[in-house]
Amino acid sequence: MSTVALFGAAGVIGQSIASALSSKGRPYRVVGRTETSLRKAFGADPLAEIVTWNPDSPASVLAAAKGIETLIYMVGVNYWQFELHPELMRKTIDGAVAAGVKNIILIGTVYPYGMTEANPVREDHPREPHTFKGRMRKAQEDLLMQAHRDGRVNATVLRLPDFYGPGVEASLLHRAAQAAVNGGTADMVGPIDRPHEFVFVPDVGPVVARLVDTPAAFGKIWNLAGAGVTTQRELVSEMERQTGKKLKLRVAGKMTLRLIGLFNPFMREMVEMNYLMTDPLIMDDSALQQLIGPIRKTSYVEGIRQTIVAASNTRALAVAA
Incomplete structure (x- = not known):
């Protein structure tokens, strides 16, 4: 039961x-x-x-x-x-x-x-x-x-x-992973050079x-913190390294989100949360680790690899269909 x-x-x-x-x-x-x-x-x-x-x-x-x-x-x-x-x-x-x-x-x-x-x-x-x-x-x-x-x-x-991860469409990195596999331009929410996790x-x-x-x-x-401090730019670079392809990026800042939001309710609602892109919030999970012991955290290199593999498999299935 x-x-x-x-x-x-x-x-x-x-x-x-x-x-x-x-x-x-x-x-x-x-x-x-x-x-x-x-x-x-x-x-x-x-x-x-x-x-x-x-x-x-x-x-x-x-x-x-x-x-x-x-x-x-x-x-x-x-x-x-x-x-x-x-x-x-x-x-x-x-x-x-x-x-x-x-x-x-x-x-x-x-x-x-x-x-x-x-x-x-x-x-x-x-x-x-x-x-x-x-x-x-x-x-x-x-x-x-x-x-x-x-x-x-x-x-x-x-x-x-x-x-982020395999099949995680709600991730900030999802469009970049798709572009790394399918080509085209990756739409991202910026700024993408600030510390993030x-x-x-x-x-x-x-x-x-x-x-x-x-x-x-x-x-x-x-x-529960992430696998360390990084930036979206660094993770895009890792996708480029693993695929051997240069990604085209289209980065939307707060002003662009406002403009897109005139027609897209989801993008409109992202405007107020854009501070998380400009003013980093990095979490400390030492208390959790003291409670339950060491926490396995997949490295960004491995996480990006698995994310790209999943995107490639999805593309292959779509082509086959």
Whole structure:
């Protein structure tokens, strides 16, 4: 019987966590809005229990969480609908508590920190978000951690930086990887020469799987840092080195994002978060490593190699089709 449920499982982080649980022979439940996407991602794994839900329906939340001990929350919303994050979190907490869930792990983001006072950023850095998205993510965290303080559930948050990896279309590096394989011009969000960090998606799952079995993790918030400080430019250069091709880049700064945003709601919403490109936020995860031990982090060289291989395989399949 599944005792761990991945809510919002169909995304790349959910698939990474599922892979880590499956490698341990541990049954798990995947919960999402669409059965088709869940079956596409997890249908081949006999350890996966597939459940659909409607996060706006209390009865549906309760049913999806029934019999579960630990709920891992990754529920996404459209980038222009971040006001939904706190409300969906509230409904999920209420349903999970009613269902008898003991633990909730929220996969979070750096947005609640706001502008950094100094780098690297530890978990005790002030949370003073100056953006709407940051405030909504902070409210989401606050609801969960208040439920912990009230004794309703054991709760923790794992904050991630930007991520990349095979098949990760939401990555800042995705268009560059496509261009490295397919040719053409890579659209990127700049500036691309400022310090930045990325976490390789397949590295996330094993960390979360360890948190599930670490009682001391609950009641606190943790950072998971990337594989070191780099820049988007350096990673593009690595793609060029590995493929032997010079990439053509088209870099959009804040002003360009505003112009594109007149016609594209996603790009419009990226404007307020552009500070993360201009004012680096680099995380310190030494506390997490003290909690669960050394964390395997794939080097950028190897991560780029695997990302390019995946993009090449996707292209080959498309050509064959």
